[in-house]
Amino acid sequence: MRKSTAALADGREIIYFDHDGAPARTSHDRRELDPVSTTSQLRHDPVLGEWVMLGSHRQNRTYFPATDDCPLCPSRGGRQTEIPSPDYDVVVFENRFPSLSMHASPGVVPTLPPLVGSAPGVGRCEVVCFTSDHESAFGRLKPEHARLVVDAWADRTVELSALPGVAQVFPFENRGAAIGVTLEHPHGQIYAYPFVTPRTRQMLGNAVAHAERTGRNLFADVLAGERESGARVVASSSFWTAFVPAAARWPVEVHLYPHRQVPDIPSLTGDERDDFVQLYLNVLGRLDALYDQPLPYVAAWHQAPRGPGGEQAYLHLQVTSVQRAPDKLKYLAGSEAAMGAFVTDVLPEDVAERLRDVTR
């Protein structure tokens, strides 16, 4: 893997991750871009005890451009995109419309009530283009190419974790219009948050309590329980298992756990990364075969944050979909959105069986 770094016309960083022997990525960004101005701010909700990110500059971000105008394709034929090079293997760059930025200035913050905390939206948001092929998908990458994405995630986790104020690094992929994706080009994102996210705090709080009660790791026990039962296992490999959780919230939900407790992607060995790639491509193939159409999904990496409880963290990837039938979506309405109480119409065991049995 060869990593090379450059600057875009407005000063944002771009990082190429290429296979050894790929052409050098030396193209200069010839666009005239205004410097990125970021008015991101954080506010702390005293009722739920959680940070919310506010970025009023994002309302006019790019929205379903035509394929000919895709900003994530390489720059070819005189058209200048976000990636100056005429080709790339995997490329990462700072989001032009970031929710969080190291240069965040909150602009004019009105007087807030005394109970409502506020802070600049410091952090970083990156875009990860999985391939230069606009028509591809993560699930259709060759294993050695998908491995390059894993290595890019590992690199970014190390680099972003080292930025001042960053508390948690979150690589994820939103896929499909049903989940609100406005750019078709195969890509993911990375958020480097200045706080530990509410979900992670909740999970680690439970994990710490479990460790105090039993002396064991909660996630390792969950994995052991699923491997022991087998009823919800979708597929497994030497170093990883993919299963539908017994209390799944979404119509389609698959978690991929490594068999060894590691805090984050950088801690995976080369063999574990290769093995993950094989299993994940297998699972993604099953997901698209489930309804015989590309499945919209959110794929979310749970990594250890900085701070208390982090030693109980257990790296895993959570893949969820709102597609509850070929032509029906699950919506988060009253019970889920307002009360956090999920209702699901499908049994995890049935979903796991269907995913095991799909013809690909």
Add this chain to the structure above:
Amino acid sequence: MRKSTAALADGREIIYFDHDGAPARTSHDRRELDPVSTTSQLRHDPVLGEWVMLGSHRQNRTYFPATDDCPLCPSRGGRQTEIPSPDYDVVVFENRFPSLSMHASPGVVPTLPPLVGSAPGVGRCEVVCFTSDHESAFGRLKPEHARLVVDAWADRTVELSALPGVAQVFPFENRGAAIGVTLEHPHGQIYAYPFVTPRTRQMLGNAVAHAERTGRNLFADVLAGERESGARVVASSSFWTAFVPAAARWPVEVHLYPHRQVPDIPSLTGDERDDFVQLYLNVLGRLDALYDQPLPYVAAWHQAPRGPGGEQAYLHLQVTSVQRAPDKLKYLAGSEAAMGAFVTDVLPEDVAERLRDVTR
């Protein structure tokens, strides 16, 4: 208000709430319906420490019927709907496809991992038809009619709270196809949960901590802060204030708080109910005027649950919308759905100002 109760053909309860002097609701349900079978079950997710409701019998529930087939209209012209009467003012009945039921039998529950708790999905799910007029909306009800809905909510809160095993009563309205509503007829729902919902537990945990720290009620302090500032107040009346929370999560979000701390709807005086109706209809008019189109929304009542922390509860109504522009929706993707970390593109102060200034 006159309340009359009857049974539907499959044994489900139906309760009419009528203005005094309305015709008696004596029609018999002449349909032949199989008894409702409910395989609802609960599973406890050890990682997040939350209950999830599973109801595999719900997958084939009614989905966007034609207006002529609306099951929530009165029974007229020989067509039999869920409401046997040829007319009604407000009517409540047990959901035919409930997520929770007092008769829940979980069916065959597979062997679950030792860490995953399970229980029958005991509770109750009710449908509340706000009016017999299919083309109307809550926001277009006459005040005295909307008051009847409030009285129905109060009645159901008392009755459902008294059922064995019920821990929390949650009246809500999902409105609009964008939020997944599959029946156009103006209606809401009530969930009587056998557990305290995750969101309520979280809010009350913070409220208890705030009370221990300050001796004051968290929600009362939040309301006082918003009334003091005024920057996010949308409208107010003698007994209620409607404001956009300072750390709002949704593109449109308005909370309605009574000025007096009460635990639930039944505790409101008649004057407070009438005053709520005036303010809520005012706010709903502003919401529809915001984009000059019916706004999809979730309106969710936060009431005190049974159990610890309940004495800190403070009744309020939370109205949220995913509509971030006339033609754009906010989706819950990676950061929100997987990490619980919300990003919003609009400043609460700007939303409040627009809602104050709309021409209705």
